[in-house]
Amino acid sequence: MADSEADFLANYDPSRYPPVAVTVDVVAFTIREGRLNVLLVRRAGPPMRDMWALPGGFVGEWEDLPTAAARELAEETGVANAHRRLHLEQLGTYGAPDRDPRMRVFSVAYLAFAPHLPDPVSGTDAREAAWVPMDERPETLAFDHTTILADGLERARSKLEYSPLATRFVDEEFTIADLRAVYETVWGEPLHAGNFHRKVLSVPGFVEGTGATTERGGARGGPRAKLYRAGDAQLLHPALLMPSREEAVR
Amino acid sequence: MADSEADFLANYDPSRYPPVAVTVDVVAFTIREGRLNVLLVRRAGPPMRDMWALPGGFVGEWEDLPTAAARELAEETGVANAHRRLHLEQLGTYGAPDRDPRMRVFSVAYLAFAPHLPDPVSGTDAREAAWVPMDERPETLAFDHTTILADGLERARSKLEYSPLATRFVDEEFTIADLRAVYETVWGEPLHAGNFHRKVLSVPGFVEGTGATTERGGARGGPRAKLYRAGDAQLLHPALLMPSREEAVR
DNA sequence: TTAATAGTGTCTATTAGACAATATATT
DNA sequence: AATATATTGTCTAATAGACACTATTAA
Structure with a gap:
């Protein structure tokens, strides 16, 4: 054999x-x-x-x-x-x-x-x-x-939408606004800052706070932002769905 | 050249x-x-x-x-x-x-x-x-x-979860229970019949009614079931998520 | 008659999303 | 001073899921 x-x-x-x-x-x-x-x-x-x-x-x-x-x-x-x-x-x-x-x-x-x-x-x-x-x-x-x-x-x-991939496009430490910029850039449409903020923080394991903040506020004003790093989630649950998905279903 | x-x-x-x-x-x-x-x-x-x-x-x-x-x-x-x-x-x-x-x-x-x-x-x-x-x-x-x-x-x-693939596992005309059996078989866990029923019907384009019903009720009793065929959706929105997904996120 | 099943009703907790408010920075 | 931004609050509509109920049918 x-x-x-x-x-x-x-x-x-x-x-x-x-x-x-x-x-x-x-x-x-x-x-x-x-x-x-x-x-x-x-x-x-x-x-x-x-x-x-x-x-x-x-x-x-x-x-x-x-x-x-x-x-x-x-x-x-x-x-x-x-x-x-x-x-x-x-x-x-x-x-x-x-x-x-x-x-x-x-x-x-x-x-x-x-x-x-x-x-x-x-x-x-x-x-x-x-x-x-x-x-x-x-x-x-x-x-x-x-x-x-x-x-x-x-x-x-x-x-x-369903993976924490966006954290790969930003620095190791990033703000929620940095992350939102990734989504807006790749999806090509603006997202609501407040709702996005809360949503990201509500997904378990997506991001974790570092305790630190940025050195300066936004380029044109605004408070300093808290810094985060990528969490340990492999899948976002619940997912962040593209606003335009609804119509693209068929 | x-x-x-x-x-x-x-x-x-x-x-x-x-x-x-x-x-x-x-x-x-x-x-x-x-x-x-x-x-x-x-x-x-x-x-x-x-x-x-x-x-x-x-x-x-x-x-x-x-x-x-x-x-x-x-x-x-x-x-x-x-x-x-x-x-x-x-x-x-x-x-x-x-x-x-x-x-x-x-x-x-x-x-x-x-x-x-x-x-x-x-x-x-x-x-x-x-x-x-x-x-x-x-x-x-x-x-x-x-x-x-x-x-x-x-x-x-x-x-x-997110595609109407299950309709490919059943006959051209099927009941909601047929469809549920596919999910239960592939996912390997029982689903709640009533909630599944309503959920499937609520997803636009997943299934469409034929107007007909089965010839007989279930093998061990029950009314005749309405028959459906696959709809035109390519993506299920909202999706049907696996019950066990929640824990499998990390 | 008994038991199983299809389909619907109801209630609660969670979530998405619109909108507003507040505090903190920048120019 | 004027304006931009981060973050949180509030409200409403949609959804998931637990549970219950009714009607229908096979054995």
């Missing part, structure tokens, strides 16, 4: 299968100056040279998928793999037979969030990379990256 | 990349005799001969991912690709470097639901296939399928 399995593996010839490749592509969001930004790269070589695309590349031979995604992100932004506050989750896999003209390529897309990600550095392949505000992004990206980005945005928007 | 892109493609040699393969594996759930069942196959050949596994296989050269998943399911169950009430969604991709001893294999897992799926037929490769009640499933499956199945179950459980 064990022998036959060993024999099988010794005689196994992978090359008789049609060649396919697997890449990871990363939808990386950060917030800069009150706007949601996505990391894009301009392709340096064919195919689709000079088009904007999501950062990504082939998965290394001995590399795990999340490791590959973190590496691709690090190559563009210099963010260390182990960046403490980086959130990385799998978004989905895109494998339409004609999505890449070179060969059959399956792309495993990842979604990344972090506060204050640094300005992009030139990648190893010297391609241009930039943080692009979502409302100024090119209408179409290379390959099917337009779809992937749209899916990533939708995932981010709904993840804010 | 166009020329250089054409040149590039003509000279592109896929074989210089290390060989990888992409498979689809399907977590197919159905409800039989009040129990949640999953479709498993017993592996006919190496590696891991005779172990139970999720149905799946290599993605065809010109095949889309959802098409491949539907085909794999059809090969085991005879369910036509276009089965009207089959729900199929991508669950995630599993690509740990050592998950398959033969070579680097990435598996794109799909989640499938349908009512009354037929008894498995022998697949083309003559392997044994069976519907297995979830509480009698083998402790470990081949490869990383134990993990994939666990992820699929978790996805199914939470999808019932």
Whole structure:
């Protein structure tokens, strides 16, 4: 039994299968100056040279998928793999037979969030990379990256509802107003400050107070705000629902 | 420009990349005799001969991912690709470097639901296939399928909360009690009949009445029940939350 | 006749959201 | 002094969930 399995593996010839490749592509969001930004790269070589695309590349031979995604992100932004506050989750896999003209390529897309990600550095392949505000992004990206980005945005928007993800977009210590700015930026609509405040504090484990306050009040007046850090909740219950969800139900 | 892109493609040699393969594996759930069942196959050949596994296989050269998943399911169950009430969604991709001893294999897992799926037929490769009640499933499956199945179950459980997925587990016309049985089966806990009834009817677009009733009352008494069919909602709002969610938040 | 079930009524606690009020900062 | 902001208070409508009740049907 064990022998036959060993024999099988010794005689196994992978090359008789049609060649396919697997890449990871990363939808990386950060917030800069009150706007949601996505990391894009301009392709340096064919195919689709000079088009904007999501950062990504082939998965290394001995590399795990999340490791590959973190590496691709690090190559563009210099963010260390182990960046403490980086959130990385799998978004989905895109494998339409004609999505890449070179060969059959399956792309495993990842979604990344972090506060204050640094300005992009030139990648190893010297391609241009930039943080692009979502409302100024090119209408179409290379390959099917337009779809992937749209899916990533939708995932981010709904993840804010039931997960404490928003705390990944702010500093380690933050005010309720900081957190509200994240929701308003990603959801694209204003929230009622008072109700939001009370709601956040009412969700168990979402945030915990530090006892400290900001050094100064708001830029244009107002008292100092209490500082909080992320709590231990993995799921927000009850959830913070998008105001526009109601109509988007069908 | 166009020329250089054409040149590039003509000279592109896929074989210089290390060989990888992409498979689809399907977590197919159905409800039989009040129990949640999953479709498993017993592996006919190496590696891991005779172990139970999720149905799946290599993605065809010109095949889309959802098409491949539907085909794999059809090969085991005879369910036509276009089965009207089959729900199929991508669950995630599993690509740990050592998950398959033969070579680097990435598996794109799909989640499938349908009512009354037929008894498995022998697949083309003559392997044994069976519907297995979830509480009698083998402790470990081949490869990383134990993990994939666990992820699929978790996805199914939470999808019932905010999507009208439960209507895919019942006949086209169903009673509120039929629907409640789905929730109780997948969530594994009893629900209050009266409150569930009112709740379902209060969610816009979840179900719509047909005007008809069942021919007979319940097996052990009770009035005839009104019949409903699935409504047009894509999202349940407000959601039906699992009773045990509250504690599972951290 | 007994028991099970469908469907509805009622009550309470919780929550969402509109709106207001107060105190504390900034310019 | 004028204005912006953080935080808390109040009120109303909607909702979840516990419990009870009625009508209908099978055995």
